[in-house]
Amino acid sequence: MKRIITFGTYDLLHVGHIRLLKRAAALGDHLTVGISSDELNISKKGRGPVYSTAERLEIISALDCVDEVFVEHSLEAKGDYIKEHQADVLVMGDDWAGKFDMFNTLCDVVYLPRTEGISTTYLISSISDVGKKIPKVG
């Protein structure tokens, strides 16, 4: 049983997220996903996600390629999460390339190419643009 672990916010799920998770799952037999908490995102990105931690956990755990989810409370605790979930491979998108190499004493560290042209930040801005164009009713 080859155990894979990955981490992310996974807010406003899009094809970039889906392709990353499917490729990660294909590298082993069991995929665990650490979903970063609202508080961690506020500290990391200065704003909270659109979907709450509970909603993002529910959405990601509904995916066939995902076997287990948990809440990631700190970026610094990755080593503990890797040991706790007995991961053989840590997978991240290449926007994190090199950032987690220090964990290759615990497991293999693999960076996969991101899907270009799609991001949650881009989705939020395009949705708010559309929102501005919708005439107010009543």
Ligand code: C2G
């Ligand atoms: N991703 C991708 N292609 C995109 C967007 C995202 O492959 N167009 C990948 C990212 O590289 C990441 C995963 O999808 O591996 C989740 O991305 P985010 O939700 O943006 O998460 P992030 O802010 O990178 O959180 O502990 C690390 C953090 O929790 C990572």
